[in-house]
Amino acid sequence: MINLELFTKIKNETFDILSSLNIPVSKKIVFEFNENYIKTYGSTEYFKGGYKIVLSTLLFKSEKELKNTLIHECLHTCPNCMNHGKTWKKYAEKINSNLNYNIKRCTDVNELEKSLKEEIIKRQKYCVECCNCGQKSFFMRKCKSVNYPNLYKCKCGGELKSYELKGI
Numbered sequence: 085m086i087n088l089e090l091f092t093k094i095k096n097e098t099f100d101i102l103s104s105l106n107i108p109v110s111k112k113i114v115f116e117f118n119e120n121y122i123k124t125y126g127s128t129e130y131f132k133g134g135y136k137i138v139l140s141t142l143l144f145k146s147e148k149e150l151k152n153t154l155i156h157e158c159l160h161t162c163p164n165c166m167n168h169g170k171t172w173k174k175y176a177e178k179i180n181s182n183l184n185y186n187i188k189r190c191t192d193v194n195e196l197e198k199s200l201k202e203e204i205i206k207r208q209k210y211c212v213e214c215c216n217c218g219q220k221s222f223f224m225r226k227c228k229s230v231n232y233p234n235l236y237k238c239k240c241g242g243e244l245k246s247y248e249l250k251g252i
């Protein structure tokens with residue numbers, strides 16, 4: 085989990101690293117946290133003439149992981165870097181070779197550890213389940229599909245039901 089104090093510290097360290105290596109990251113970056121990001125550590129998008137970096141609040145298990153992701157996403161704000169192409173790779177390699185970091189192309193969580201998956205599910209309060217195939221979706225708060233499961237259908241065509249998860 086990220087708290088603001090830790091994030092600010094790591095963000096400052098990240099920008100120090102990037103400027104010490106003359107990597108031209110954007111000066112217009114806003115940061116946002118998303119508690120529903122469970123498949124990706126972070127993402128970068130264009131935002132009001134600058135960039136917005138969205139980070140998962142759930143996935144980071146260490147400062148190093150957070151810093152790696154932050155560097156990865158900040159590199160996307162350099163000119164011609166909204167992909168993992170030549171320029172992005174050049175900067176990533178510069179960091180990796182100078183600082184013994186391992187900035188990888190992919191920040192997706194392909195195989196979430198079982199315990200982490202369970203931990204994430206534990207934080208969820210509601211479940212919407214298909215009466216036909218048993219497919220489950222989890223939610224942290226009451227959203228439309230929790231309140232009105234009958235308005236929706238499962239991909240398989242089955243009816244949905246919702247219930248509150250107990251014992252959390």
Ligand SMILES: [Zn+2]
Nearest residue numbers: 156160168189
């Ligand atoms: Zn990326």
Ligand SMILES: [Zn+2]
Nearest residue numbers: 214217238240
């Ligand atoms: Zn189904």
